[in-house]
Amino acid sequence: MxxxxxxxxxxxxxxxxxxxxxxxxxxxxxxxxxxxxxxxxxxxxxxxxxxxxxxxxxxxxxxxxxxxxxxxxxxxxxxxxxxxxxxxxxxxxxxxxxxxxxxxxxxxxxxxxxxxxxxxxxxxxxxxxxxxxxxxxxPQHPAASLDALRAYLGDDAPGLLDPLASLAAKRLGVGPPLDRRIEADARRVEDFLAGVSVPDEAPAHARIVCQSADLASRPLRHPDPAQxxxxxxxxxxxxxxxxxxxxxxxxxxxxxxxxxxxxxxxxxxxxxxxxxxxxxxxxxxxxxxxxxxxxxxxxxxxxxxxxxxxxxxxxxxxxxxxxxxxxxxxxxxxxxxxxxxxxxxxxxxxxxxxxxxxxxxxxxxxxxxxxxxxxxxxxxxxxxxxxxxxxxxxxxxxxxxxx
The missing domain is CATH 3.40.1660.10 (EreA-like (biosynthetic domain))
Structure with a gap:
C-alpha cells in the first residue's frame, strides 16, 4: 500500500x-x-x-x-x-x-x-x-412507563402490571435473565389497550415495556445468536x-x-x-x-x-x-x-x-x-x-x- x-x-x-x-x-x-x-x-x-x-x-x-x-x-x-x-x-x-x-x-x-x-x-x-x-x-429502565400505565389502567392495573413489577429494577447483564413468560405478560397489556379508549401515550408506554420485557428475559450469550x-x-x-x-x-x-x-x-x-x-x-x-x-x-x-x-x-x-x-x-x-x-x-x-x-x-x-x-x-x-x-x-x- x-x-x-x-x-x-x-x-x-x-x-x-x-x-x-x-x-x-x-x-x-x-x-x-x-x-x-x-x-x-x-x-x-x-x-x-x-x-x-x-x-x-x-x-x-x-x-x-x-x-x-x-x-x-x-x-x-x-x-x-x-x-x-x-x-x-x-x-x-x-x-x-x-x-x-x-x-x-x-x-x-x-x-x-x-x-x-x-x-x-x-x-x-x-x-x-x-x-x-x-x-x-x-427500552431499558422502563419504570416511568410502568408508572404511567398504572395511571391509565386504573382498576385494571394490578392484574395487568403486577406480573411486570420486576422489570423496574432489572439491569441487563446483572443477574440471570427473567422468565420468558414476562414477555407474554407485557403483550397482554398491549392487547388490552388496543381494545379500550386511552391517550396516544399509553400504547407508546406499553410498547416500551414489551421491548424491555423481551430484553430482560434474553440471555447475554446463546448458541443461537438470534436469541x-x-x-x-x-x-x-x-x-x-x-x-x-x-x-x-x-x-x-x-x-x-x-x-x-x-x-x-x-x-x-x-x-x-x-x-x-x-x-x-x-x-x-x-x-x-x-x-x-x-x-x-x-x-x-x-x-x-x-x-x-x-x-x-x-x-x-x-x-x-x-x-x-x-x-x-x-x-x-x-x-x-x-x-x-x-x-x-x-x-x-x-x-x-x-x-x-x-x-x-x-x-x-x-x-x-x-x-x-x-x-x-x-x-x-x-x-x-x-x-x-x-x-x-x-x-x-x-x-x-x-x-
Missing amino acids: NDDEVAKWLKARAIPLNGLKPGAGTADLASFRVALDGVRVVGLGEATHGTREFFLIRHRLLEFLVEELGFTTLAVEASASASRAVDDYVQGGSGDPGEALAGLGFWTLHTVEMLAVVEWLRDHNRTASRKVRFVGID TVSVARDRYLADNVDLLLADPDAKVALWAHNGHVMAGSHSGGSVPTMGLHLRQRYGEAYYALGVLFGAGRFRARRPRFGKVDPATPPVAFRVPFVRRPTIVEARLATAHPGDHVIDLRSGPRPEAVARWLGEPLHMRGYGAVARRFTYKLSYMPTVLAEHFDGIAFVPETTASTPL
Missing part, C-alpha cells in the same frame, strides 16, 4: 475544527454540509461512554445539524421511558434537569457535559419555530428511530456508541447493529459518523472478579497513542494535528485509498466497562468503507465530568 497516498488523501479531506467549545459558531463545518445532502439520520458515535471531548464535539455537531440543516430530534442511547422527563424540560417545562438526567438510568449521561446539551436545547427551543425534541431510544440480548436491543434501537422518522419532515441526530451507529455487525459478525438496520432501511439517508481519539482519559466501570457492581462508581482509565498502521487512529493523526472531521463517503478514491478503506482494521472501543489490566489492548474490528461514512477525530481526551 502507498502510505503516502493514503495520508495525502486524508489530509486533503480533513475539516479542521475551531476548537470544541459549544456556541462557537458553525462556519468551520460549512464544507461538511455537502456530505449530508439528503441525509435524514446522522449517527454520532463515540469510542467510549466516558469521554468529555466526545460530548463536546457531538454538541458542536448537533448545533450545526439543528441550526444549519434543520434537524428536529436528538435521539440518544438512553431510556425511552425516562427520557420524557428530559424532553419536557427542553420543551420549556419545569423540573430539575440534573435529576431528569439521573433518571435516564445510565451513569454515562449523568454528566456536566450532557447537562450543557440539555440546557442548549432548552435555550434554542425558546425561540425556535419548530422545537427540537430529546428522545431516548433504549441474545444484543441482537434484540440493536433491532429495537433502530425500530424506535423508525418511529421518529414516521414524520416526513423529521431529521434525527442519533447519539450512541460507535458499536451501535456503525453500519455493520459486532460480536464476531453475529449481531447486526442499529446502524446496519438503519442503512438497510434508509440507504444513504443514514450517515454513520464514528468518533475516535488518539490518546487520553475516559471513565468506565471496572469489573471485580468478572462482575460489575452497579453501585460502584466508574473510574478513570488512560490509554496511550498507538502508531501501528492497522490502527485507524494512527492514520487519522497524520491528517491534521487537531480536532477534525473527515467525510469518507463522497469524492474519488485513489486505488491505494480504496484498498485501505476496504481492508480489516482496528479502532479503540470501550463500553461502560473496562478491564483493569487489559483495557489498553481493547480494540474493535472495522472495515471503514462498510461501517462508517465519516470519522470525527480528537487527538487528546479527558474524562467526562460527573454531576
